Amino acid sequence: MAKDDNSVRIFQGLLVLGNVVIGMCGIALTAECIFFVSDPHGLYPLLEAAENDDIYAAAWIGVFVGFALFSLSVLGIIGVIKSNKTLLLVYIILMLIIYAFEMASCITAATHRDFLTPNPFLKQMLERYQKLEADNNNDKRMSEEVTKTWNNLMLQNQCCGVHGPSDWQKYASAFRSMYSDADYPWPHQCCVMDARGSPVNLDGCKLGVPGYYNSNGCYDAISGPMNRQAWGVAWFGFAILCWTFWVLLGTMFYWSRIEY
Amino acid sequence: MLPLLLLLVTAPGAPGLTSIDYVPTLTNRTLGGRTTASTFVLEQPRCVFGDAQRGAQIWLVVALAAAADRFDASAAPGTPQLAFQTFPNNTAYATLGTALANYPCPPRPGDITVLRVGSETACRDDPERPSCNGPLPGPGPYRVKFVAWNQSGPQAETQWSEPITLKIGRAPCCRRLPAQRRDWSLLQLWPGLQPSPCARQSRGTAARRDCTHSCTEQSHGVIARGGCTRDCTAGSHGRLHVRLHGMIARAGSVLPGWGSPSGPGPPSFPPVSPPAQQADNLPVMAGGRSTGMIVLTSLLSILFAILLACLVALLATWSSDSCGSGVIFSKPDAVTVKRYNTHHVYDQPAARL
Numbered sequence: 001m002a003k004d005d006n007s008v009r010i011f012q013g014l015l016v017l018g019n020v021v022i023g024m025c026g027i028a029l030t031a032e033c034i035f036f037v038s039d040p041h042g043l044y045p046l047l048e049a050a051e052n053d054d055i056y057a058a059a060w061i062g063v064f065v066g067f068a069l070f071s072l073s074v075l076g077i078i079g080v081i082k083s084n085k086t087l088l089l090v091y092i093i094l095m096l097i098i099y100a101f102e103m104a105s106c107i108t109a110a111t112h113r114d115f116l117t118p119n120p121f122l123k124q125m126l127e128r129y130q131k132l133e134a135d136n137n138n139d140k141r142m143s144e145e146v147t148k149t150w151n152n153l154m155l156q157n158q159c160c161g162v163h164g165p166s167d168w169q170k171y172a173s174a175f176r177s178m179y180s181d182a183d184y185p186w187p188h189q190c191c192v193m194d195a196r197g198s199p200v201n202l203d204g205c206k207l208g209v210p211g212y213y214n215s216n217g218c219y220d221a222i223s224g225p226m227n228r229q230a231w232g233v234a235w236f237g238f239a240i241l242c243w244t245f246w247v248l249l250g251t252m253f254y255w256s257r258i259e260y
Numbered sequence: 261m262l263p264l265l266l267l268l269v270t271a272p273g274a275p276g277l278t279s280i281d282y283v284p285t286l287t288n289r290t291l292g293g294r295t296t297a298s299t300f301v302l303e304q305p306r307c308v309f310g311d312a313q314r315g316a317q318i319w320l321v322v323a324l325a326a327a328a329d330r331f332d333a334s335a336a337p338g339t340p341q342l343a344f345q346t347f348p349n350n351t352a353y354a355t356l357g358t359a360l361a362n363y364p365c366p367p368r369p370g371d372i373t374v375l376r377v378g379s380e381t382a383c384r385d386d387p388e389r390p391s392c393n394g395p396l397p398g399p400g401p402y403r404v405k406f407v408a409w410n411q412s413g414p415q416a417e418t419q420w421s422e423p424i425t426l427k428i429g430r431a432p433c434c435r436r437l438p439a440q441r442r443d444w445s446l447l448q449l450w451p452g453l454q455p456s457p458c459a460r461q462s463r464g465t466a467a468r469r470d471c472t473h474s475c476t477e478q479s480h481g482v483i484a485r486g487g488c489t490r491d492c493t494a495g496s497h498g499r500l501h502v503r504l505h506g507m508i509a510r511a512g513s514v515l516p517g518w519g520s521p522s523g524p525g526p527p528s529f530p531p532v533s534p535p536a537q538q539a540d541n542l543p544v545m546a547g548g549r550s551t552g553m554i555v556l557t558s559l560l561s562i563l564f565a566i567l568l569a570c571l572v573a574l575l576a577t578w579s580s581d582s583c584g585s586g587v588i589f590s591k592p593d594a595v596t597v598k599r600y601n602t603h604h605v606y607d608q609p610a611a612r613l
Contacts, residue, residue: 092574096567103560110553126432165292172429181297182378182395207301207376208292215292231552238556245563252570256577 015080015254018247019073025240026069032232033062041225042152045145050124055226058109058233065102069240072098076251088255095248099241106237113230118219122162122171125150130187131174143174150218151189155197159218160190165208167217190214277333278416282308284320284404285421287374297427298395299378305406306373307365309416316408316415318360319391322377323352325401325423333407333414343390344383348397354407355393377404401425 036059047053072095079087129150134140154160161167165186168175175187183206191205191213199205204212286294287301294301302320309318319337330351335341337354347353356375367373376393383392396402401423408416 092571096571099564099567103564106560107553107557110556111549114550114553123432169296169427170429171432173432176297176429180381180395182299182381185293185296185299203376206293206379207374208294209372210290210292213292234552234556238560241560241563245567248567249570252574256574 011250011254012080012083015247015250016077018243018250019076019080022076022240022244022247023070023073025243026066026073028066029069029236029240030063030066032236033059033066036229036233037063041221042149043222043225045142045149046121046124046222047226049128049142049146050120052112052115052120054108054112055230055233058105058112059229061101061105061108062233062237065098065105065237068094068098069102069244076247080251080254083258085255085258088251088258092248092251092255095244095251099244099248102237102241106234106241109230109234109237113227113234116223116226116230118162118217118223121219121222122167125162126167126171126173126175129173129175130178132178151187153218153221154187154189154214155193157218157221158192158214159216159221160186160214161217162219162222163217164215165190165213186213276412277414278312280308280416280418282406282418283421284406284418286424289372289374291374293376295424295426296378297399297429298397299376300396300402300424300426302375302377302404302421304363304367304373304375305418306363306367308406308418309360309363309408313408313410313416314360316360316410317357318363318406318408319354319357320375320377320404321352321354321407322347322396322402322404324348325403327351328403328420333417336413337409338390340390343387344392344394345385345387345390353390355391357391357409360408396426399426399428 037056039056044053044056047055072091075087076091076095078084079091124146128143128146130147131143134143168186169181175184179187185206185208188199188202188205191199191202192211194200199212201209201212208215282305284305285303287303291301293299305318309316317337321331321333321342323331327348328351332351337357340346341350342352342354343350344353344355356377378393378395380393381395383389384394386392402425403420403423405420406418407414
């Protein structure tokens with residue numbers, strides 16, 4: 001009957017459209033997650049040293065899930081057009097597996113976003129920045145990475161410490177045990193630098209004269225990119241999954257109505 | 261000279277020593293390093309000493325607040341009694357000696373009139389430099405005064421300042437640390453050196469983000485992935501302790517003299533700020549779960565559950581293999597049925613297939 005024929009075609013068209021959107025979103029998810037994994041802001045060592053780098057694990061999962069979504073959407077389109085029960089069953093089952101992975105990625109990213117408060121970073125900075133002695137090679141490497149990351153952070157963002165230079169005064173730290181307070185009330189990376197990378201006025205910096213040292217904290221420079229990453233992975237993944245939910249339901253319905 | 265000195269020794273506050281009604285203060289300027297753990301910044305004594313002291317040298321005398329009363333101005337600066345290196349075993353030390361001409365009155369506009377006390381680290385252990393402006397050995401409290409000396413002895417002195425207490429760095433990790441003044445002879449504190457005032461923390465769920473209990477002596481890395489346990493184990497206690505003392509000694513002699521020369525160069529800081537020795541420490545546990553995370557998790561779980569249920573239902577009906585139920589979606593080729601209209605049914609509505 002023409003009416004059924006039309007409705008069949010419309011339904012197929014909808015499913016194909018749904019799968020096309022899933023495919024494109026999968027590519028976008030892969031691209032977004034590759035961007036995050038490449039760590040453009042150089043903040044990964046901080047999370048790695050805190051052993052809390054699950055945001056990056058979520059992004060890695062996102063890379064593969066995105067690609068799998070693209071592949072499966074192609075499979076789905078073929079299955080819907082051919083109305084092949086086997087293909088569609090494979091499609092449904094694989095999609096559910098990918099769905100579960102993407103769910104894990106989203107929840108991980110959202111959960112570990114809650115870790116991003118100033119105190120863990122402050123504690124890590126105080127314990128590892130410029131720490132020379134180490135228990136083992138791994139510890140040494142992490143301390144070096146943290147030191148390098150903080151130096152870059154403070155120089156590039158013109159900031160100092162997590163809350164400000166007072167962090168180095170208020171708390172005992174590895175830095176304080178290495179460098180005397182009189183010469184280094186805070187690291188020299190907190191000083192305003194000239195074009196050649198040396199402090200404009202070292203005495204002014206040590207005294208804390210406004211204009212010769214950076215009195216703002218680096219926490220915004222850390223939490224901004226990390227928040228964007230966590231929320232980007234979590235909510236974009238969530239949106240894809242919502243859409244995929246409907247496409248899968250439709251596909252299951254379609255599958256149940258196919259006659260061999 | 262000798263009778264004069266004897267006179268001064270036997271009669272403190274003798275007529276030869278003018279008392280100036282000026283109280284030295286920390287600088288009024290907002291400076292990040294107004295007080296640190298071993299330095300502080302004073303306001304320069306501009307327009308304090310008069311012409312009577314024109315030929316004299318103005319020195320800064322620093323003493324522990326408790327010992328300030330025992331200070332005797334008859335001892336000349338540059339002698340072992342007022343040497344920095346033996347402070348605080350001797351009552352006070354004198355430093356930053358300079359001519360009155362270096363404190364012009366009124367101050368030139370744009371001048372930063374401060375004195376940084378504690379800026380020279382190179383001469384800290386050098387007995388040849390008794391007037392070293394070395395870093396203060398502890399949080400204090402200290403009192404300071406300016407004294408004008410010339411060849412015949414002390415000419416004038418200001419009042420003692422208010423007590424100046426320096427900052428103390430506290431360990432970042434222990435929670436609910438009771439307020440406790442540490443031994444200030446160990447200038448640099450390191451979390452591993454923390455004496456056991458850190459209360460034993462409950463392990464709780466041992467979330468790896470929870471570093472609060474990692475710095476007690478008792479915690480030895482039971483936490484699966486606690487990144488901060490390693491630094492605070494009791495095993496490293498003694499080792500760090502010894503190394504730290506060595507480092508302090510080394511730092512004093514090796515570090516180049518960053519500080520400005522003793523003179524009215526760097527700005528001075530205003531009076532003491534309270535020491536940072538509150539009990540509160542950094543709570544590192546993550547706060548409560550955010551709303552967004554809860555919403556996301558619950559919605560995704562519901563959706564996934566629905567999908568799984570549908571799949572199970574689908575497979576169940578498939579295995580029961582019912583055929584002919586419902587409309588059949590077949591291949592796009594529509595099945596056409598031909599109806600044969602006889603001439604009897606012209607006025608019937610057109611057949612809809």
